[in-house]
Structure formats: structure tokens, C-alpha cells
Amino acid sequence: MPWITVEHAGRVVFGAIDADRRRAAFVHRLCQICGEPLEERIYLLVRPMDVRAGVAPEPAVHPECLGYARQHCPMLNGDAPYYRRSPTIAGHPAGRPCDDPTCPCPDESTPADHDARAGAPADDWDAWMISPDHYRLQTGADGDILGLDLAVRVLRKRSIRRTPRREREEVLGLLRALLAPPPDDDQVP
Structure with a gap:
């Protein structure tokens, strides 16, 4: 389980980020997966929207932890074809009421970029290796x-996920062109 993911009553709440751990990971250069210090090789997980914004909103990872994330994260491994429609923490981080009066339930606010992604097809993901000298908040x-x-020098880029929707759109465009009725010879000048 990723170190920055919210846990509630011993259960992981996938898609919900613990704000305090996220901040600690950024400030102390910790891996978002294992929580250990980052060293000489650092990977950033990047989507096209992140490139446009100029910022990777998630903490970096170790090369070894990148492999773990690729296997287990539904956004990275392709198991989740769409972003969820409702906020992960709609009313409660576990998506249901908490009946434990002693529970220090985490923040229940909706992530700022939720509305932009709600129900949208999953994005492409890349991993960018950077040097520790280029780790800038x-x-x-x-x-x-x-x-x-x-806006840093990237040592290596790896494609992590390519969404099939783009490939499907290209194939559908080709099929439409092939299946389109031929122009009527009478209408051709």
C-alpha cells in the first residue's frame, strides 16, 4: 500500500491521499510508496495535464517502488479505465459513515482537481527519472x-500507461473512413 494513501479503520482508501504524509514526502524527499528517503535515482509520475501545468502533484518514487506501483495502482496498470465519478471522500474517507466515536477520521474535503477528472477516461502516465539536484518544490x-x-532536465522517460481509448479512436476513425459511402460519380465535377 502506498505510504501516502489514507487508511481508515485498518482499510486502505484507494484514491485518497493523506495530506500530512503527502506534505512530509515532498518536504523530506520521501518516496510516496515506501516512505523511505529518495536517493540518487528519483522517478516522477507524470500525466499530460501535469506537463501542461508544469507540476507533478504526487511525491516521487524509488525505481523499485515504481515497479510496485505499476503492478498495483489501478490507474497505472490499466485496471481503472475511468476516474471515479464521485469524490473518493464524499462525506467520509471510506465512502461510508464512520460509527467509531474515537476515530480521528481524516480530512473529508474533495480534492481540488476532482471535478476536472470526474468520470473522465484515465490519462496516459509516464515516469520521468530526474537527479536529486533537480528535485524542486x-x-x-x-x-x-x-x-x-x-521544468527540469529529465534523464529518462518511461511510458507507464497508454490508454486504449486513443488507439480505439484512431481505429474507429479509420473504420468510419472505410465505411463511408463512396462519393456519387454524378456529383463529382
Whole structure:
């Protein structure tokens, strides 16, 4: 289980990030999967929307932990073809009411980018290897950590996930062109 993922009553809440652990991972250069310090090889998990924004919103990972994430994360391994329609933490982080009065339930706010992704097809993902010298935090005007700066020298890029929808759209476009009725010879000048 990723170190920055919310746990509630001993159960993992996939898609929900523990804000305190996320911040600690960024500030102390910890791997988001194992929580151990990052060393000489660092990978950033990057989507096209992150490239456009210039920031990777998730903490970096070790090369070994990247392999684990590729196997187990439904967004990276292709098991989740779409982002969830409702916020992960709609009313409660576990998606159901908590009946434990002593439970320190985590933050129940909706992630800022949820509406942009709700129900949308999953994105393509790449892993960018950077050197520790290029590990730079980006912060917002209010001092909140936005993520890791993507305006850095990338040592290596690996394709992690390519969504089949793009391939399907290309194939459907070709089929439409093939199946389109031929132009009427009478209408051709």
C-alpha cells in the first residue's frame, strides 16, 4: 500500500491521499510508496495535464517502488479505465459513515482537481527519472505545496500507461473512413 494513501479503520482508501504524509514526502524527499528517503535515482509520475501545468502533484518514487506501483495502482496498470465519478471522500474517507466515536477520521474535503477528472477516461502516465539536484518544490501563493517542478532536465522517460481509448479512436476513425459511402460519380465535377 502506498505510504501516502489514507487508511481508515485498518482499510486502505484507494484514491485518497493523506495530506500530512503527502506534505512530509515532498518536504523530506520521501518516496510516496515506501516512505523511505529518495536517493540518487528519483522517478516522477507524470500525466499530460501535469506537463501542461508544469507540476507533478504526487511525491516521487524509488525505481523499485515504481515497479510496485505499476503492478498495483489501478490507474497505472490499466485496471481503472475511468476516474471515479464521485469524490473518493464524499462525506467520509471510506465512502461510508464512520460509527467509531474515537476515530480521528481524516480530512473529508474533495480534492481540488476532482471535478476536472470526474468520470473522465484515465490519462496516459509516464515516469520521468530526474537527479536529486533537480528535485524542486513548487508552491502556491498561499504557501501550499503544489508538487514537483517539471521544468527540469529529465534523464529518462518511461511510458507507464497508454490508454486504449486513443488507439480505439484512431481505429474507429479509420473504420468510419472505410465505411463511408463512396462519393456519387454524378456529383463529382
